[in-house]
Amino acid sequence: MGRWTTACVLAVLALPAACAPAGSRATIREETRVIRTYPFGDPDPVPILARSRNAAIYPYFRFDGFSSEGRDQAWKVVRLENDYLIVDVLPDVGGKVLGAIEKSTGRDFLYWNDVLKFRDVAMRGPWTSGGIEFNFGLIGHTPATATPVDYALRHNSDGSVSCIVGTMDAASGTQWRVEIRLPKDAAVFETRSTWYNPTPLTQPYYQWMNAAVEAREDLQFFYPGQYYIGHGGDAHPWPINENGVDLSRYKNHHFGGHKSLHVLGSPAEFSGGYWHDLGFGFGHWARYDDMPGRKIWIWSLARSGAIWEDLLTDRNGQYVEVQSGRQFSQAQASSGVNTPFTQVAFAPYAADQWTEAWFPIKGIGGLVTGDKVRLALNALRPLRTGLVVTVNGTTLLDERLRLDPMQVFERDLDVPDTEHGVRVMLGGELLWEEARPAGEGFARPVEASAEKSSETAGRACQLGRQQELLRGYDRALELYLECVKHDPAQGTAMSRIAELYFRRLEYDQALAWARRALALDTYDPAANFLMGLTLQTLGQAAAALEALGWAARAAEYRSAAWTVMAEIHLANRRFEDAAEYASRALGANRTNVPALGVRSMAARQLGRPAEAAAAEREMLRIDPLSHLARAEAWLADSSGARREQFTSAIRAELPHESYLELATTYVRAGLGDDAVRILRLAPAHPIIHYWLAYLQKDSSAAASQAALDLALQGSPRLVFPSGAETLRVLEWALSKRRDWKTMYYAGLIHWSRGRISEAAALFAECAALPDYGPFYLARAELARRAGQEPAMADYQRAHELAPDDWRTWLALARARGSQPADAAAALGIAKAAFERFPANFVMGMEYARHLIDARSYEDALAVLDRLVVLPYENASEGRVLYERAHLMLAGARIRDRRYDEALAHLAKSREWPERLGVGRPYTPDERLQTLMEAYAARKLGREVPPPARSDVDRLAADLKRTNSWKQELLAAVRN
Numbered sequence: 001m002g003r004w005t006t007a008c009v010l011a012v013l014a015l016p017a018a019c020a021p022a023g024s025r026a027t028i029r030e031e032t033r034v035i036r037t038y039p040f041g042d043p044d045p046v047p048i049l050a051r052s053r054n055a056a057i058y059p060y061f062r063f064d065g066f067s068s069e070g071r072d073q074a075w076k077v078v079r080l081e082n083d084y085l086i087v088d089v090l091p092d093v094g095g096k097v098l099g100a101i102e103k104s105t106g107r108d109f110l111y112w113n114d115v116l117k118f119r120d121v122a123m124r125g126p127w128t129s130g131g132i133e134f135n136f137g138l139i140g141h142t143p144a145t146a147t148p149v150d151y152a153l154r155h156n157s158d159g160s161v162s163c164i165v166g167t168m169d170a171a172s173g174t175q176w177r178v179e180i181r182l183p184k185d186a187a188v189f190e191t192r193s194t195w196y197n198p199t200p201l202t203q204p205y206y207q208w209m210n211a212a213v214e215a216r217e218d219l220q221f222f223y224p225g226q227y228y229i230g231h232g233g234d235a236h237p238w239p240i241n242e243n244g245v246d247l248s249r250y251k252n253h254h255f256g257g258h259k260s261l262h263v264l265g266s267p268a269e270f271s272g273g274y275w276h277d278l279g280f281g282f283g284h285w286a287r288y289d290d291m292p293g294r295k296i297w298i299w300s301l302a303r304s305g306a307i308w309e310d311l312l313t314d315r316n317g318q319y320v321e322v323q324s325g326r327q328f329s330q331a332q333a334s335s336g337v338n339t340p341f342t343q344v345a346f347a348p349y350a351a352d353q354w355t356e357a358w359f360p361i362k363g364i365g366g367l368v369t370g371d372k373v374r375l376a377l378n379a380l381r382p383l384r385t386g387l388v389v390t391v392n393g394t395t396l397l398d399e400r401l402r403l404d405p406m407q408v409f410e411r412d413l414d415v416p417d418t419e420h421g422v423r424v425m426l427g428g429e430l431l432w433e434e435a436r437p438a439g440e441g442f443a444r445p446v447e448a449s450a451e452k453s454s455e456t457a458g459r460a461c462q463l464g465r466q467q468e469l470l471r472g473y474d475r476a477l478e479l480y481l482e483c484v485k486h487d488p489a490q491g492t493a494m495s496r497i498a499e500l501y502f503r504r505l506e507y508d509q510a511l512a513w514a515r516r517a518l519a520l521d522t523y524d525p526a527a528n529f530l531m532g533l534t535l536q537t538l539g540q541a542a543a544a545l546e547a548l549g550w551a552a553r554a555a556e557y558r559s560a561a562w563t564v565m566a567e568i569h570l571a572n573r574r575f576e577d578a579a580e581y582a583s584r585a586l587g588a589n590r591t592n593v594p595a596l597g598v599r600s601m602a603a604r605q606l607g608r609p610a611e612a613a614a615a616e617r618e619m620l621r622i623d624p625l626s627h628l629a630r631a632e633a634w635l636a637d638s639s640g641a642r643r644e645q646f647t648s649a650i651r652a653e654l655p656h657e658s659y660l661e662l663a664t665t666y667v668r669a670g671l672g673d674d675a676v677r678i679l680r681l682a683p684a685h686p687i688i689h690y691w692l693a694y695l696q697k698d699s700s701a702a703a704s705q706a707a708l709d710l711a712l713q714g715s716p717r718l719v720f721p722s723g724a725e726t727l728r729v730l731e732w733a734l735s736k737r738r739d740w741k742t743m744y745y746a747g748l749i750h751w752s753r754g755r756i757s758e759a760a761a762l763f764a765e766c767a768a769l770p771d772y773g774p775f776y777l778a779r780a781e782l783a784r785r786a787g788q789e790p791a792m793a794d795y796q797r798a799h800e801l802a803p804d805d806w807r808t809w810l811a812l813a814r815a816r817g818s819q820p821a822d823a824a825a826a827l828g829i830a831k832a833a834f835e836r837f838p839a840n841f842v843m844g845m846e847y848a849r850h851l852i853d854a855r856s857y858e859d860a861l862a863v864l865d866r867l868v869v870l871p872y873e874n875a876s877e878g879r880v881l882y883e884r885a886h887l888m889l890a891g892a893r894i895r896d897r898r899y900d901e902a903l904a905h906l907a908k909s910r911e912w913p914e915r916l917g918v919g920r921p922y923t924p925d926e927r928l929q930t931l932m933e934a935y936a937a938r939k940l941g942r943e944v945p946p947p948a949r950s951d952v953d954r955l956a957a958d959l960k961r962t963n964s965w966k967q968e969l970l971a972a973v974r975n
Contacts, residue, residue: 095165226265233339293325303919773802871917878916
């Protein structure tokens with residue numbers, strides 16, 4: 001029956017309001033509010049390229065500092081409110097929805113966390129739970145999830161209000177926007193999303209809206225579908241799983257670990273949940289073709305998940321994530337290899353827009369009793385219309401409704417169990433009808449064909465595509481080359497190779513591979529597009545236009561190819577041609593923002609202000625936060641008001657990236673003077689100064705030199721340049737002066753593009769000149785990536801230059817510890833570091849590890865006893881060290897025949913001290929403890945049955961694959 005009531009509620013949402021109650025209005029305001037905050041900080045000055053996780057999000061950096069102590073902190077909050085709902089937005093925390101409240105009950109239908117308790121969960125570290133988080137880019141929590149984004153407030157002509165949030169994803173150049181819109185007369189708010197790829201390259205496509213709701217035992221999920229799949233693409237039955245468990249009930253999840261349930265198998269446009277004891281719930285609506293993805297994320301109900309309640313909130317309790325997405329699942333690489341659920345590509349210059357609705361539900365809980373069916377309908381908009389219910393054409397109910405938002409209509413209807421064909425009509429339109437067979441409307445396979453796993457050139461190409469769309473570009477290139485090696489006629493792989501070489505800034509190679517593909521098929525649109533793009537970069541405009549013209553004949557590349565052609569004409573000052581091709585590009589894709597930019601620039605150069613203004617307005621219609629549109633308006637009218645409108649709109653965390661992106665756009669358009677004007681408004685930053693030096697080298701030698709001096713004087717801390725154009729700027733600067741900072745910056749760009757040898761050469765040329773510790777840590781890791789042994793001198797130099805940074809101590813201790821002869825020195829460094837940074841649990845765990853390696857197990861446990869670990873998601877290090885120390889002590893006591901003490905340590909090894917950042921799962925692997933306990937007990941004369949030989953052999957085989965030190969303990973007792 002839950003499916004009936006939920007369907008009715010959600011369908012009402014789609015119907016237009018007949019009229020609004022008198023006096024209905026929506027308001028929006030920005031305010032400063034004090035929120036209890038557990039802050040984050042300690043940004044990592046070492047480039048993320050040198051770290052083991054998330055190098056694909058360069059030029060972003062991580063934050064490593066988290067606090068176990070809260071403090072009151074002032075935050076900007078945007079409040080949207082009408083007579084029915086309150087929705088708060090945090091522009092400085094990724095633009096997330098803080099929470100949403102239904103006013104008649106005072107309950108939050110989207111989890112409202114009273115505190116901002118940042119923890120190490122996202123790709124850059126900090127993340128906080130609650131509300132709705134907006135994720136665009138790669139799988140994971142978006143790089144901007146905890147930092148400021150651009151935003152704007154707006155009153156709309158229909159009486160609704162909007163807060164628009166968004167930013168540029170610096171790793172890909174894509175731009176995302178979410179308009180959070182509250183109508184004046186409805187108990188629902190919308191998120192209207194726009195995401196576009198303004199680059200000429202294919203980008204990864206990953207988008208999920210991550211909403212949170214309260215976790216309660218009475219929570220039931222109403223997610224239409226037949227299956228759920230995991231991140232690996234493995235399909236299982238939904239809602240009743242293989243073991244007969246109803247997974248739609250939260251209370252039934254007292255097993256296993258954390259759960260990601262991507263539900264599919266129905267084209268329904270709604271999902272939601274209901275707290276039966278509260279008589280209250282939540283719902284989500286979107287067109288199926290817009291948002292087919294529906295995911296439920298549940299922290300394990302064991303202590304392994306329950307500890308995150310205290311880690312992420314003070315008093316609001318545990319939460320569940322109810323997510324909606326543009327794909328069926330959040331697919332890992334293995335999913336695309338072994339199942340139909342692959343990665344998705346974002347085409348050059350493409351744009352997507354979609355709308356979702358989020359709303360509360362109350363008073364609709366129903367049940368079947370004999371021949372009675374309870375119909376409950378919760379209005380979300382004003383309803384002044386007729387409701388008709390029929391069964392097989394016989395009318396059971398015909399009433400005129402007059403409901404305001406959040407009013408509930410209820411009726412008990414006589415519907416015998418033998419009758420089917422129930423239909424509900426509202427205002428003459430079909431609102432709901434009785435459930436159809438489970439598979440109707442969804443016929444696609446959820447398992448891969450056998451051919452997908454065969455070892456062929458096609459498989460290598462498939463693997464390469466998955467890696468490419470996860471930004472694993474180096475591995476993707478290897479796989480595509482392997483594909484072509486096995487099948488020299490693989491033109492698709494050749495085009496992908498061409499694009500990957502273009503990304504690597506190896507344009508001669510890119511051109512050669514595009515030509516190889518065209519030698520197979522001269523009309524291949526992908527190869528023509530890549531050849532044209534490469535020729536444009538090499539300055540061969542005529543040949544580029546010829547190739548792009550052929551690419552434009554294919555619908556897939558038409559708008560993108562015409563956009564690049566428009567840019568070429570603009571750069572060559574053929575403004576009429578630029579305008580024409582921009583119009584062509586817009587004819588093929590009316591949401592092509594870069595083409596609108598070209599149209600505005602061309603019109604401005606032609607002295608047609610009305611046309612330029614029209615293009616700017618259209619840009620702002622598509623992207624209300626468009627910096628390009630506001631820059632164009634200021635360049636056409638350099639008034640103080642226009643300047644303020646432009647500069648004040650750039651509010652995101654890394655404003656210099658926004659200015660550099662604009663400058664790059666104008667340089668590509670051949671409008672270098674406009675780029676200079678833009679950059680003069682930017683905040684001081686070394687890369688901004690390099691650009692100003694480069695752009696003024698011909699017009700003003702003195703201004704160029706002054707800007708270059710400023711660039712070289714600036715601190716390199718958290719300066720992580722990217723972009724092909726910036727590399728050209730830095731190479732020019734190196735031709736003027738081979739300063740170590742410039743070599744470092746240029747090396748970082750090479751490194752980010754997979755050109756390790758070029759980066760290593762530049763870093764080596766820096767020798768011992770840098771007076772900046774993080775440089776040496778980066779160079780040591782770069783040497784490792786280049787297949788060389790990192791120089792111990794680099795770790796030592798980093799430590800000497802930055803003794804106040806714990807990372808230099810950690811790196812030195814690990815480097816020395818990797819040399820068996822230096823184990824004692826490594827222990828001494830780790831000890832000194834922990835004494836210097838006693839509150840740093842990372843250093844504490846490192847010290848404990850060295851103590852364990854030195855067989856000082858009691859000392860290691862004493863160190864662990866002092867730690868309070870704030871873990872990252874799925875962290876286990878602290879508890880692993882704790883278990884290892886006790887097990888090693890148990891082994892030592894067994895060797896000394898002190899069996900009672902051994903048993904005591906074995907009992908301790910089964911404990912899960914939560915201050916170490918890990919809670920006990922439902923079924924921890926304690927087979928080794930059990931075996932050792934049996935051995936010690938038998939030695940004490942106790943009657944304990946010996947373990948089965950098969951169990952011991954199975955444990956030995958498992959440990960051989962996963963754990964070397966446990967193997968040693970097993971070997972000591974297995975016989």
